[in-house]
């Protein structure tokens with residue numbers, strides 16, 4: 001498929017300049033996925049099945065090359081993606097969708113060459129060769145993983161085409177070990193009638209303990225959530241525990257609007273991070289290189 005334009009400014013919370021270079025997403029989340037609902041409403045896809053058969057935007061690089069000379073001076077960073085997944089997983093071959101990852105990588109390179117940072121978010125995996133490649137990309141990039149449960153039963157039911165949780169988390173950890181800035185999106189966080197393990201959020205936080213920052217948000221617009229007794233009190237308890245964990249582990253936290261404590265925990269999680277962040281990146285690059293070497297020695 002081809003498009004007429006690529007870069008746009010998103011109005012969503014913690015939005016900003018965005019690129020969605022794929023239509024559809026093989027992860028097929030059933031929360032439901034708002035991007036799919038929007039695509040259906042605007043007639044771009046007709047069914048869930050069609051949404052799950054993604055198509056890359058064939059002229060994405062052509063559009064980017066045409067738009068950047070005009071827009072680059074106004075753009076500090078670009079987020080990939082709000083309406084698809086830039087490191088999409090193919091559950092049939094149990095690996096990344098090469099065509100999507102290749103286009104994503106080229107887009108990141110093009111933006112970084114212009115001095116524009118990139119933030120990513122995925123329920124797929126960051127391939128090892130991409131992790132290696134990040135060493136030559138901007139140290140201001142931030143690579144995110146989206147995870148709301150450690151339960152594979154939950155994933156199979158609600159995120160059926162996404163990467164297995166162990167592989168998803170491990171690939172983001174490798175990026176952190178390589179000295180890259182990483183973040184986690186814990187949203188939409190389920191109630192216990194959706195995922196019984198959700199009462200205990202700390203194991204999930206420990207599993208993603210390598211990230212620099214966290215975005216937390218409740219599950220919205222679901223009868224399952226509204227039918228859970230005391231869902232407001234439940235989300236307040238969980239938000240407090242997430243905040244307490246982030247405080248004690250030195251993580252930046254942003255709680256999304258509509259979730260308890262959102263007025264107290266507002267952070268520019270995807271922002272540049274300032275000079276301190278640059279120093280930290282330099283330090284972690286060294287630590288990361290050491291630990292990667294240690295891993296290689298052990299294997």
Ligand code: SF4
Nearest residue numbers: 025027028029033084
């Ligand atoms: S990964 Fe994101 S874009 Fe893809 S189906 Fe799930 S919610 Fe939608």
